[in-house]
Amino acid sequence: MIAALARFEALQLRRDPSVLVAVGALALLLLLALVVHLAAQAGQQRDASAIAAAERARWLDQAPKDPHSAAHQSIYAFKPSAPLAALDAGVEPFVGQAVWLEAHVQNDLLYRPRGDATPLERAGLRHPAGLLIALAPPVAFLLAFALVAREREQGVLRLSLGVARDPLALALGKALTLWCVLLGVLLPLVAVAGLGAALDGRWSADLGWRLAAWSASMGVYLAVLALLGVGVCLRLRSTRLALVGLLATWLIFTLLLPRVAGSHVEASLPLRPTQAVKQQLQDEAPSFWTAETAQRYEREILARAGVASRDDLALNYRGAELDHAERASHAVYDRVLGAFYASVMAQDAAYARWSWLSPSVAVQTLSATLAGTDFGHQLDFVAAAEHYRRELVNRMNAAVMQHAPDANGKAYTADRAFWAAQPPFAYAPPPLQVHAARLIEPLFALAAWLIATLVGLYGCVRGAQA
Amino acid sequence: MSDASCALHLERVCKRLAGHEVVHELSLQLRAGEVYALLGPNGAGKTTTINLILGFLAADSGCIEVAGLPVAADPLRTRAKLAYLPETVMLHPHLSAVENLCYFALLGGQHLSTATARQLLSEAGLQADAHERRAAGYSKGMRQKVGLAIALARRAELLVLDEPTSGLDAAAANDLSRGVRTVAQRGVAVLMATHDLYRVNDIADRLGVLRAGRLLAEHVTAPLTAAQVEALYLQQLAA
Numbered sequence: 001m002i003a004a005l006a007r008f009e010a011l012q013l014r015r016d017p018s019v020l021v022a023v024g025a026l027a028l029l030l031l032l033a034l035v036v037h038l039a040a041q042a043g044q045q046r047d048a049s050a051i052a053a054a055e056r057a058r059w060l061d062q063a064p065k066d067p068h069s070a071a072h073q074s075i076y077a078f079k080p081s082a083p084l085a086a087l088d089a090g091v092e093p094f095v096g097q098a099v100w101l102e103a104h105v106q107n108d109l110l111y112r113p114r115g116d117a118t119p120l121e122r123a124g125l126r127h128p129a130g131l132l133i134a135l136a137p138p139v140a141f142l143l144a145f146a147l148v149a150r151e152r153e154q155g156v157l158r159l160s161l162g163v164a165r166d167p168l169a170l171a172l173g174k175a176l177t178l179w180c181v182l183l184g185v186l187l188p189l190v191a192v193a194g195l196g197a198a199l200d201g202r203w204s205a206d207l208g209w210r211l212a213a214w215s216a217s218m219g220v221y222l223a224v225l226a227l228l229g230v231g232v233c234l235r236l237r238s239t240r241l242a243l244v245g246l247l248a249t250w251l252i253f254t255l256l257l258p259r260v261a262g263s264h265v266e267a268s269l270p271l272r273p274t275q276a277v278k279q280q281l282q283d284e285a286p287s288f289w290t291a292e293t294a295q296r297y298e299r300e301i302l303a304r305a306g307v308a309s310r311d312d313l314a315l316n317y318r319g320a321e322l323d324h325a326e327r328a329s330h331a332v333y334d335r336v337l338g339a340f341y342a343s344v345m346a347q348d349a350a351y352a353r354w355s356w357l358s359p360s361v362a363v364q365t366l367s368a369t370l371a372g373t374d375f376g377h378q379l380d381f382v383a384a385a386e387h388y389r390r391e392l393v394n395r396m397n398a399a400v401m402q403h404a405p406d407a408n409g410k411a412y413t414a415d416r417a418f419w420a421a422q423p424p425f426a427y428a429p430p431p432l433q434v435h436a437a438r439l440i441e442p443l444f445a446l447a448a449w450l451i452a453t454l455v456g457l458y459g460c461v462r463g464a465q466a
Numbered sequence: 467m468s469d470a471s472c473a474l475h476l477e478r479v480c481k482r483l484a485g486h487e488v489v490h491e492l493s494l495q496l497r498a499g500e501v502y503a504l505l506g507p508n509g510a511g512k513t514t515t516i517n518l519i520l521g522f523l524a525a526d527s528g529c530i531e532v533a534g535l536p537v538a539a540d541p542l543r544t545r546a547k548l549a550y551l552p553e554t555v556m557l558h559p560h561l562s563a564v565e566n567l568c569y570f571a572l573l574g575g576q577h578l579s580t581a582t583a584r585q586l587l588s589e590a591g592l593q594a595d596a597h598e599r600r601a602a603g604y605s606k607g608m609r610q611k612v613g614l615a616i617a618l619a620r621r622a623e624l625l626v627l628d629e630p631t632s633g634l635d636a637a638a639a640n641d642l643s644r645g646v647r648t649v650a651q652r653g654v655a656v657l658m659a660t661h662d663l664y665r666v667n668d669i670a671d672r673l674g675v676l677r678a679g680r681l682l683a684e685h686v687t688a689p690l691t692a693a694q695v696e697a698l699y700l701q702q703l704a705a
Contacts, residue, residue, distance in 0.1 A: 155556030159557075
């Protein structure tokens with residue numbers, strides 16, 4: 001019965017397309033944003049691939065030299081943009097896409113033009129997901145207004161409620177119609193995003209799951225909006241009140257609460273200033289060390305080898321010193337940067353907790369995680385790049401350690417064969433299940449919103465008057 | 467408790483709105499097939515009484531039963547037993563009469579075929595060439611006829627009409643009156659709030675005069691002429 005009622009509602013919307021103009025405009029805007037971002041993403045990927053190839057060639061073509069010097073010459077590692085980043089860029093524009101891998105230092109990622117963006121921009125407003133999250137509510141509420149409040153004004157709703165055997169079916173029929181119209185905006189977006197990934201040769205089962213889950217989350221969000229819109233229009237007994245109520249609902253859930261959430265998180269879980277973190281790293285894991293530090297290293301190296309002097313070492317002392325200093329820095333980076341990254345993740349978790357107060361926050365959090373562009377996914381790349389850096393530098397230092405200077409005192413130099421033996425950096429993002437834990441709270445919150453709006457609609461129908 | 471043949475039973479119903487008592491100890495009964503006209507000036511409580519019967523408002527005290535079912539306990543089930551025509555029947559402007567009828571019948575839980583819908587519209591007096599036209603261009607009389615067809619489709623035991631002939635020309639009002647009698651002849655009880663004193667004795671079997679929420683008197687209309695109805699009405703209001 002609800003579906004049959006929805007068909008009549010849809011028939012009316014089709015014959016009175018004025019309200020559908022807003023839906024069409026939103027659909028066009030989203031598709032335009034998606035196509036622009038897909039094109040930009042493809043361009044970035046081409047550039048990144050070309051630069052990565054040039055970097056590899058530069059690495060291979062370097063002149064014979066001391067391996068530790070090669071570790072300083074080093075290379076860039078590029079983070080491939082997530083296949084669904086064109087849908088939701090998440091934090092990608094703010095955390096950079098490339099990192100310079102060199103001895104002694106775990107560098108920050110580069111190429112983050114939006115590093116000083118506002119919290120609203122951090123929410124991804126310029127991407128299809130952000131646009132959909134922010135603009136679907138007014139469009140949904142406009143449709144709800146046409147389907148309910150305008151009918152009340154025309155006097156049709158009084159007759160409908162007077163004859164309805166089950167007014168909830170009437171309300172659900174309207175909400176279903178509205179939801180189907182909104183799905184008409186969502187589904188082309190999903191299809192184009194999937195097609196874009198497939199044409200780019202990046203389709204995978206994991207991507208399929210991510211896209212399906214992303215679509216389902218957005219679908220639930222749109223259902224919540226449809227139920228909210230119809231419920232508000234039924235509950236508020238004049239068109240003026242309904243309009244004010246719908247506008248207030250949009251402003252509170254979509255604009256106000258996410259902003260308040262961001263401010264609250266920043267205030268309650270402040271991050272250490274980046275400069276302070278860098279200074280601590282410089283103090284505790286210096287790239288260049290003092291004579292006192294060199295003496296300490298020597299004592300530690302000799303003690304570990306169980307010998308009394310450098311001459312008794314079976315290794316090249318310089319290489320051993322470089323290796324010792326390098327490995328000592330790893331613990332510092334893990335501790336200091338690890339704590340910093342953990343605090344960013346704690347901020348994200350605290351922000352996600354606001355999902356219980358706003359469905360927009362819930363779907364925003366879900367969208368970025370499912371698209372593979374949240375900070376958790378970024379950390380995967382940071383960890384992979386750092387792991388590669390450590391392996392590479394350790395191998396360079398090992399080569400120095402294993403080769404004593406020749407009879408003339410000339411240091412060992414490695415050549416192209418050695419450079420080619422080092423594997424290039426390749427990054428494969430982990431599958432969705434690795435990040436599933438972060439999805440649980442916003443997912444439950446969104447489900448709770450769906451149930452709450454359904455129950456709320458039932459209450460609105462019971463209290464509705466023509 | 468009402469008897470089984472009683473389509474509508476009100477027993478000492480009271481309702482206050484914004485501090486004013488708009489319905490005071492109202493009691494009345496309608497049998498199946500009976501047409502009852504509720505007369506009264508503006509503000510007499512006619513529309514409030516209808517809203518109470520429809521379950522749009524809850525009575526402060528007293529009891530309302532439709533076809534033996536208490537409205538307060540189960541407004542949705544009682545609403546299924548009745549059909550309601552507001553003073554101005556407003557239809558979905560972008561749907562035709564057939565589509566409107568099918569839609570409202572569906573809301574009442576009935577799936578109508580197009581053929582059945584056309585037949586009901588014809589029975590309600592709507593010309594065949596208007597059946598497929600969009601309701602946006604309908605006159606008030608045409609909309610009222612579609613409303614009557616909706617009532618017919620529901621096979622309700624009680625039809626509630628709020629000022630059904632208000633704003634209709636004489637021909638349209640006559641058409642509607644005939645439609646109402648047709649419905650009543652099928653055994654449907656009809657409660658009609660109206661100002662139309664001149665048509666009451668053509669349509670109604672009984673009339674009641676309401677003033678300030680109180681039922682002042684009830685009369686059988688059969689022996690009365692229109693002029694006598696008017697005289698009685700004015701006499702009751704002046705008393």
